[in-house]
Amino acid sequence: MTDRSDGPIGRLPEHLIVEIFIRLPVSEWVQIACVNKQWANIFEGDCLWQTAIARNWPSAGLQKRWPGPIPRGSPRRRFQALYVSENLVPSGGEIDELVGHTYLYLKEQLERPAMPPSSILHGTIIDQFIACGKTGEKAHDLSSKIWLAVIDGLEENQKTFLLLKHLAREGEFFLPFPYSRSYKVLWRVYDKLFTDFRDCFSGADYHDALSTAKSRFQPVPSTWLGH
Structure with a gap:
């Protein structure tokens, strides 16, 4: 990398x-x-990101900071969140910056070596949306969409396999709605395990996972069977 173009x-x-x-x-x-240090510095500063936000999402500059545990962050973080909301998390055509920030928060938490229990993460997301005026039903729906988007975006590698196994093995917590775990999310976890990562299982692990899946879903898809 050179100092200047x-x-x-x-x-x-x-x-x-x-x-x-x-x-x-x-x-x-x-x-x-x-390419060079000058251009690297431009991307490290705030000006480019603020200008990109103003060009792509003019109304985003009018949004105020929101209450809750998930902060809005720097201009670069805001750009990433808006991009995620527009391109990765379906929300009926609306661009909701908070949805993008929540996606980034969840993705980062799942990548931590000591990941918090999924029930804690789900509860934090629910609390964030409720603090911003969403109903419990809407908060649960948005949380499910974000979980699904994050899970679908994970790379197919050993780290993801271990993460999905961990999520599948977590115990059931009988929490009231909207804090209860999403059926759709748990289904997607097992579906990815038994389709994308089937070859990563040992024989015993596969049968243990399948037994747990059968206790939660009836009937299980034929695509989950066979190892």
Whole structure:
């Protein structure tokens, strides 16, 4: 990585470079930031992210900070959350920044070496949405969508296999609605285990997991059977 670009773009004022960058596909931003230190510094600062938010989601600048345990964060974090809300979590065409922040929060918690129990994570998400005025039913629905989006976005590797096994093995907590665990989420956990990660099981582990699945879902899909 060089200190500065010697090309035409490198000689432009920084605010014009920002205007160019935010019009390029987001998928290319990581590569662009690696070209030289000047461009890396632009992506590390707040100006680019604030400008990108203003261009892509003009109304986001009018949103106030919300109460609850999940903060709004830096401009870069806000951009990531808005991008997630628009592209990864279906919400009926609405762009809800809080949904994106909740997705990022859950994803980071699941990646921790000592992951909190899923019931705690689910409860935190429910509390966050209720604190922001959502009904219990809406909070539960949004939480389920976020869990499903995070689970579907996990890479297919040994770490994910162990995470899914952990989620499947967690005990049932008989909590009142909306704090009760989502049936759809638990189903997706088992479905990914028995379809995407079937070859990762030992024989004994597979039969233990299948026995637990049968105690929770009747009937189980034929695609879950056979090892």
